Amino acid sequence: MIRFSLVCDADHDFDGWFASSEEFEKQRKRGLIACTTCNSTKVSKSLMAPQISTGRQKDAMAVASVDANRRELMAKMKELRETITSQSENVGTRFPEEVRKIHYGESEQRSIYGEAKRDEVESLLDEGVAIAPLPVVPDDAN
Numbered sequence: 001m002i003r004f005s006l007v008c009d010a011d012h013d014f015d016g017w018f019a020s021s022e023e024f025e026k027q028r029k030r031g032l033i034a035c036t037t038c039n040s041t042k043v044s045k046s047l048m049a050p051q052i053s054t055g056r057q058k059d060a061m062a063v064a065s066v067d068a069n070r071r072e073l074m075a076k077m078k079e080l081r082e083t084i085t086s087q088s089e090n091v092g093t094r095f096p097e098e099v100r101k102i103h104y105g106e107s108e109q110r111s112i113y114g115e116a117k118r119d120e121v122e123s124l125l126d127e128g129v130a131i132a133p134l135p136v137v138p139d140d141a142n
């Protein structure tokens with residue numbers, strides 16, 4: 001059901017519920033819609049946007065769907081993070097040093113992860129070292 005804000009030829013505003021816009025037009029042409037104030041059948045839709053009767057329900061569903069998407073994304077990020085961390089060596093704060101050694105062939109080629117400060121990350125990127133931030137998942141806050 002759609003609620004239309006209607007207006008008659010005497011400018012009386014009233015609401016009507018209709019199955020669809022087509023249904024409204026059909027009833028209007030047959031003179032079945034009358035102004036609630038003056039009974040005029042010369043009515044038209046006012047310029048206000050129609051409201052869907054299930055508006056509240058629809059909003060609730062939209063929220064749920066956003067949450068589901070986020071959960072899915074979080075799950076993917078967590079999975080990615082777990083894949084990286086389970087297959088890489090944690091070098092902690094030695095990361096910038098270790099990743100440089102690997103990059104310049106001073107250390108064996110392997111996957112590592114750890115911590116780096118923003119300026120260290122920037123200089124590593126400047127040097128062309130292939131690094132990427134690990135996805136942060138909310139569970140890490142614990």
Ligand SMILES: [Zn+2]
Pocket residue numbers: 008009010011012035036037038039040
């Ligand atoms: Zn009227």
